[in-house]
Amino acid sequence: MxxxxxxxxxxxxxxxxxxxxxxxxxxxxxxxxxxxxxxxxxxxxxxxxxxxxxxxxxxxxxxxEGEDVNWTLAHDVARGVAAQGGDPTVTAAVADTHRAAVSRAELWLDAVTDFDPSSLTPRVWSRAEWVEATMPTWRVLAGPVAVSVSHALGGVLRGEGDGDHTERDEELAAFGLGPGQASGIMNSVSPTVCGMHMGQAAGEMAREAFGGTDLGIPLLTDSRVALVPHAIADFAEGLEIDDDEVRTFVALREAAHVRLFAAAPWLPGQLHSAIERYASAITIDPEALDSAVRDAGAGDPAKLQKALSRGIFAPEHSEAQAATLESIETMLALIEGWVDDVTTRAAAPHLPHIGQLREMMRRRRASGGPAEDVFASLLGLELRPRRLRDASSLWAALSVRLGSDARDELWSHPDLLPDADALGDWEAWVGKYVSGDDSADDMDRDLEKLLSGGYASSGETSTDGPLSGEESSDGDAEKGPNGDSDQT
Structure with missing residues (x-):
């Protein structure tokens, strides 16, 4: 033999x-x-x-060879996962139906915001086409941590850092990997496993993504509305709501995101930079990774890939990481809150089930859909906007009390937006912003003098806006868009 x-x-x-x-x-x-x-x-x-x-x-x-992550394999795996269960080409008729929904959505949004619609033709994609369009951004956002995982995994597989290699050598021998093996296959295991992991994550998200903004982060390189009909149809199934109404609701959300990112050009870059900064500082828990490798077996890349989802990141964040994470979560909440308020106001006169659709979308985000799971798995990063309801209430109160123009002016510069603490007490923040901070005490005034360009200057530009007694209470702010749609 x-x-x-x-x-x-x-x-x-x-x-x-x-x-x-x-x-x-x-x-x-x-x-x-x-x-x-x-x-x-x-x-x-x-x-x-x-x-x-x-x-x-x-x-x-x-x-x-020569790569820390096999990105070619990641692409191929993503395409394969996305195609599971079938991924038929989008027909011309289906594409026309979805583009018509986008046209309606843009018309309705014109009534509630002055942010301009995209000048680019909307795209209607199969899941495979979604993968092709978003993989470059995946590589930018998740690349740094994928490389870190690859290096750490390679060290564990080679037994680096172990004083006694006997147990590891026996473990590798069980899979036919001799001690000190120098063949090319060993060097390819780590890039291969991480490529599979990246591809699996992107492919799973492709199966349920509605378009290019499901994460609240633009995944496309241009400001364009994009829809994935099969994912929208799956979402509509079981809702007992007309498919066209669901389709238009999703188109409204996608178009609103695109308008916001185009109107605030600093926003996509700041989000991407914050995520990259967070990811670059991620540390791997060597004991957790070592345990995962031992349980999975060094000779089975598929099991190793699954093992990477089992809490391999260090549980403790540095102070800088914690601050970055809080900033990301706050910004995502503000984005989602603005989109939620604007789309609700735009849809209220036209979609009879807007309340039910709005709540279904909130539950989808709160329970952690594929988008949230992907980033939790790849980066250990929690992207669920924990304060979505607070952010929605904040934007609703500003819409009622100041109107859409003053509300949207806040997106002109990041310093104008509330931070995490302010969002936690959004009613007080709205009151100060609307009133120009006349009710602030001396200590508040002294602090704001130190913060040049802070809330006080923002408030001074808005004192001409309409004031409205108790209209910004939590309950009214939540119901305002539905009940007061004529004020938009």
């Missing part, structure tokens, strides 16, 4: 190089008959199958 012309020895030699004999000996020690395995697999009787397996191995190793 040691003849290099036999199928199994050709495969082992390709995989393990000079360690192939040790791998074969280990298989036999474990009670496995290589000849029987070869016959059972069909490789012994099919040289073509063996050549196919070897060609796949060569291609995989070539893809990973």
């Amino acid at each position: 040691n003849d290099d012309t036999t199928p199994w020895m050709k495969l082992l030699r390709e995989l393990f190089g000079d360690d192939a004999d040790d791998a074969l000996a280990e298989l036999e020690r474990m009670g496995m008959d290589p000849a029987a395995l070869a016959n059972a697999s069909g490789m012994a009787a099919s040289p073509g199958m063996m050549d196919h397996v070897l060609s796949q191995i060569r291609a995989l190793m070539a893809q990973s």
Whole structure:
């Protein structure tokens, strides 16, 4: 059986190089008959199958050579996962229906915001097309932490940092990996596993993403409305609401996001930079990663890929990371709150089930859909806007008391927006902003003098806006868009 012309020895030699004999000996020690395995697999009787397996191995190793993450594999895996269960090409009729929904949405949004619509033609995509359009952004956002995981995983697989390698050597030997193995397959494992992990995450999100803004972060490189009909149809199923109403509601949200990101050009860059800054400071818990590798087995890339979702990130954040995370979550809440308020006001005169659709979307975000799970898995980053209801109430109160122009003026500069503490007490913040802070005490005034360009200056520009007694109470702010749609 040691003849290099036999199928199994050709495969082992390709995989393990000079360690192939040790791998074969280990298989036999474990009670496995290589000849029987070869016959059972069909490789012994099919040289073509063996050549196919070897060609796949060569291609995989070539893809990973010199890379920390096999991005080609990530792309291919994402396409494969997205296509599970079928991913038919979008027909012209379906595309026209969804573009018509976008046209309606843009018309209705014109009545509630002066932010301009996108001048680019809306896209209607299959899931595979969504993957193609968003993968460049995935690589930018998740790339730094994927590289960190790849380095850490490679060190664990090679047993680096262990004073006693005996246990690790026995563990690797169980999978045919000899001590000190230097073959190319070992060096390709970590980039391959991380590529699979990235692709799996992107593919899973592709199966349920409505468009390019599901995360509240623009995933497209241009300001364009994009819809994925199959995901929208799945969302509509079981709601007992007309499909066209659901389609228009989703189009409203997508178009509102795109308008906001285009009107506040600093916003996408600041979000991306904050996420990259957070990701670059992520540390891996070596004990958790080592445990995951031991449980999964170093010889099974698929199991290793799944193991990366099991809490491998260090549980404690640095002070800088905690501040960045709070900033990201606050900004996402403000974005979602503005979109929620604006789309509700735009849809109220036209969509009879807007209240139900709004609540369904909130529950989808609160329970953690695929978008949130993806970033939690890839970055250990919680992207659910915890204060969405507070943010929605804040924007609703500003709409009622100041009107849409003054409300949207806040997006002209990041310093004008409330921070996390202010969002936690949004009623007080709105009161100060609307009144020009006349009720603030001396200490507040002294602090605001130190904060040049802070809330006081913002308030002074809005004192001409209409004031309205108790209209910004929590309950009224929540109901305002539905009940007071004529004020938009």
